[in-house]
Amino acid sequence: MKLYGLPGACSLVDHIALQWIGKPFEYVAVGRDALKQAPFLAVSPMGAVPAIDDAGFTLTQNCAILEYLAEKNPEAKLLGGESLKARSEARRWLAFCNSDIHKTYSMIFGAARLISDAAGQTELSNNASERVRDMYKIVDKHLAGREWLSDGRSVADAYLYVTMRWAQAKKIDLSDMPNLQAHFKRMSADTAVQAALAAEGLSGF
Numbered sequence: 001m002k003l004y005g006l007p008g009a010c011s012l013v014d015h016i017a018l019q020w021i022g023k024p025f026e027y028v029a030v031g032r033d034a035l036k037q038a039p040f041l042a043v044s045p046m047g048a049v050p051a052i053d054d055a056g057f058t059l060t061q062n063c064a065i066l067e068y069l070a071e072k073n074p075e076a077k078l079l080g081g082e083s084l085k086a087r088s089e090a091r092r093w094l095a096f097c098n099s100d101i102h103k104t105y106s107m108i109f110g111a112a113r114l115i116s117d118a119a120g121q122t123e124l125s126n127n128a129s130e131r132v133r134d135m136y137k138i139v140d141k142h143l144a145g146r147e148w149l150s151d152g153r154s155v156a157d158a159y160l161y162v163t164m165r166w167a168q169a170k171k172i173d174l175s176d177m178p179n180l181q182a183h184f185k186r187m188s189a190d191t192a193v194q195a196a197l198a199a200e201g202l203s204g205f
Contacts, residue, residue: 001025002053007200011050016158019192021076066155080150090154097159104132143179161187
């Protein structure tokens with residue numbers, strides 16, 4: 001198994017999942033400039049991470065990769081448990097992180113690609129930051145009295161953790177959300193998470 005990723009990007013979720021699985025894999029760091037170059041475009045036509053190569057089978061799109069890893073390694077319980085309800089709950093929050101939270105961050109990280117003038121970029125970034133805070137409030141409420149998004153730890157928890165690292169990088173204040181903060185601390189203390197961070201040359205904040 002080979003994972004192509006950009007350090008700190010959403011591919012970190014897959015990196016954590018592979019660490020949880022505990023089987024041999026190769027992490028290939030792709031530089032930002034290399035994303036749109038021919039060698040990587042042959043792997044990922046959109047020029048985006050993550051991508052995996054599993055014995056010649058190439059797959060892109062984060063949710064598809066995470067589902068693939070979960071189905072191939074059921075013993076790792078990457079979807080939060082064995083019951084239909086637990087797996088569905090994990091998928092619900094995985095979709096929320098991917099389609100709602102992550103998509104909103106694209107307006108924060110990529111404001112310059114969407115609006116030409118500086119004032120408009122600032123307004124878009126600020127509005128998106130408030131919107132993402134509203135989404136985190138929903139997650140914080142769900143986490144009240146529980147450790148994980150589903151019955152057990154899942155790839156949805158890894159995705160949430162990665163987006164919270166982005167919140168710290170963009171100085172989005174989540175200190176008023178104690179359940180979310182407790183979740184972040186649990187994930188930060190996970191040895192597999194620490195291993196993925198170290199492999200990508202990232203700090204463990």
